[in-house]
Amino acid sequence: MHPVDHRYPADSATTSECMDLGACAEPAPAAGETEPLDDAAFAHVTKALGNPTRVKIFRLLTERQTCVTGELVAELPLAQSTISEHLRILREANLIQGEIEGPRTSYCINQQVLAAFKRTVLML
Numbered sequence: 001m002h003p004v005d006h007r008y009p010a011d012s013a014t015t016s017e018c019m020d021l022g023a024c025a026e027p028a029p030a031a032g033e034t035e036p037l038d039d040a041a042f043a044h045v046t047k048a049l050g051n052p053t054r055v056k057i058f059r060l061l062t063e064r065q066t067c068v069t070g071e072l073v074a075e076l077p078l079a080q081s082t083i084s085e086h087l088r089i090l091r092e093a094n095l096i097q098g099e100i101e102g103p104r105t106s107y108c109i110n111q112q113v114l115a116a117f118k119r120t121v122l123m124l
Contacts, residue, residue, distance in 0.1 A: 028111040036120040037113075041094075045117050048093035053078065054086050058109070061096060066108045 037045065049055055053076070060075060061067050069087065073080045087107060090096045094113045098105040 029115045034112060034115040034119055036123055037116045042117070042120050045093050045095060045113070048089050048095055051086070051089075053082075054090055057083070057086055058090065058095060061107060061109050066106045068104060068106060 036042075049058065056076065057072060060072060064071075069080060069083055072083050072087075076083060087096065087098075091098065094110055095117075096107050097110045098107045
């Protein structure tokens with residue numbers, strides 16, 4: 001298991017379908033407001049984005065702001081269980097977060113981690 005930057009705890013939500021997210025309503029931090037990721041967290045995030053399917057899921061979540069597994073299954077030619085596994089990996093890297101509402105889980109980009117990731121890349 002890879003180390004996780006505990007400044008950005010991963011959500012323990014399970015996969016399902018999407019709707020409005022309170023946590024996802026947070027705006028992205030302004031440039032310079034976020035600390036860069038440490039080396040272990042940066043490596044974990046880049047490894048999670050090292051799969052074309054996870055990059056596609058990440059882009060879809062960026063475009064849609066929030067999304068559910070069912071929407072991703074309709075968009076991608078993969079089984080629901082495969083998409084759920086990709087969502088789990090992105091969640092463990094803290095790139096996405098989920099909010100459970102009843103039987104559904106809405107997913108969105110973790111704006112804090114995305115901002116920290118961007119800042120880290122710019123510092124390379």
